[in-house]
Amino acid sequence: MTEVGLFVVLFVALFIGWAMGRKSPAKKSKKDKNSVPTDYFRGLNHLLNDQHTEAIDAFVDSLEVNSDTFDIHLTLGNLFRKKGEIQKAINVHQNLLARPEISQREMRMVQLELASDFMSAGLLDRASRLLLNMASTARKSEFQAEILTLLVDLYEFEQSWDKAIQIGSELIKESPSKKEIKRLAHFHCEMANEMQKKEQWKPAVQHFKSALEVDPSCVRASIGAADVLNSQRRYRDAIKELKHAAEQDPEFISVIIPKLKDSYQRVWGSGGYIKFLEEQNQKKPTTALIMALVQHHMEVDKEYAEMFLVEQLRKHPTIRGFKELINLQLGDSQGHNQQHLAVLYELIGQLVEAKHKFQCRQCGFAGHQLHWQCPSCKNWGTVKPIHGLEGE
Ligand SMILES: [Zn+2]
Structure with missing residues (x-):
């Protein structure tokens, strides 16, 4: 969904939320019940002027917190966090927590979001205190897995591996x-x-x-x-x-x-x-295996090494294999032929050097080094050697 589309849906949701919210408090006077808050129109005006952040601010002010509007407040807070406006997300979530009318279950939902806000803001101490407190008081609650997952995320980010192992074991x-x-x-x-x-x-x-x-x-x-x-x-x-x-x-x-x-x-x-x-190599031939075997055969019988390489290249053509073949030919050639082969060998060498050796199977990140945690998508064990014509 585009950002504009998202805001239109949000606008409709907010209106429904406001309409539902205005029904609930019995104490309000008849006049209050039937009037649309001015903040709501202020929000609408900002929305029409493409001032999305101001629009959300105004909508937050226009909505009172009750069981009908709780989810909307929670969504608005998350929207702020995703837009990188962490302090506003924290304000919305803390505002929710200060309401005496929210249930224990709702309180835990808000605390989880608040912990994510703290982590996004780099306030790791506050996030871990909140999560550890939740983990000890909310044992066996329906949110236990989410609490532990966030704690593991936090310790992973801090590279506190002993703590990550302790909580990660509880989580699995x-x-x-x-x-x-x-x-x-x-x-x-x-x-x-x-x-x-x-x-x-x-x-x-x-x-x-x-x-x-x-x-x-x-x-x-x-x-x-x-x-x-x-x-x-x-x-x-x-x-x-x-x-x-x-x-x-x-x-x-x-x-x-x-x-x-x-x-x-x-x-x-x-x-x-x-x-x-x-x-x-019988099971699954790869460039690395073929090259290692060629290297061995070269030490024993150069002619056989060349034959073996040509045979393997017919079945499994790879750039590195061709480079090695040129290298073998280079030793046997003279004069102009040798010069031409030397140029070709150098060019293919540059091509091989420029190619990435490893790639993340999850996000496609590629590089020359093996990372056990993908630097891009942060998944573990998804970066592997590249195979095929240009790889291993
Ligand atoms: Zn990745």
Whole structure:
């Protein structure tokens, strides 16, 4: 709906609200009951002049709070917050809270909105005090899941991972949604990374394990655990974790391959590593797998490496694959041919460099780095390596 359309609907809603509101208070005189408040006409005038904010202000003044107009006040407050006029949203919601006639249920609804206002205004202390107070007094109320969700949002924003884990665990007991389960697993991974930075390996591994207990599909936890195990020189255990990560989500194979190669080379040489690459390439060929295999074949038999690459490119053409093919040809060529190939190699190299490597499956945000939380839509675990002709 366009903004103008929204205001027309709001205007109709306000009129109905005013009409209903004027019926309820029995104490008012007959004259009061039948008159339209001047604030209402003031609002209408602002609306006609496209002064939307002033229009809402006037409408708020014209409406008295009662059970019939409660929802309209709540909607107006939210509208202010969405327009970025947080102080006005806070005023409307606090005005509602000050009314003795609102019920306990309505009071909690307003408090939830007020907590969102505080968070939007960056008043995180006030938001957390309000929400914690609600969580302790409104236990098992119908709003418990909403209260806990807002608290988790707040601790996530503050990057207070221990608190986010505590409340997030309560939340998935209360309302076990897929999104919250995924998010909680990533909070454990964030804690694990903090431990890792302090070289506290044991609690770091424990947090990665907790992440996997919460969400067995959390590929980040397996990759993270492998990194810690590598730091502890537990290469065999790291290999197990990395192979598990490839099973959890084969889309991350380009992230897994270099780590796996490193771990294998430290214990068993490249035999098991090549076997793993070949098995994975049989299941689902990707550029990263093909490139890793070409690299290996190059060390043993350059001619075979070239044949293998051409065969793979016929089945799965990728820009990075073509770049590698030119590189192989470059070594065998001379004179003008070599110069031309060198120019082509450089141009394709620039093209590959310019392409993003990772993309959010939720909002489409793309970048050169892997972010476990999308910088744009803030979802966890939605950014993955790009595949296909231009990707991995
Ligand atoms: Zn996103």
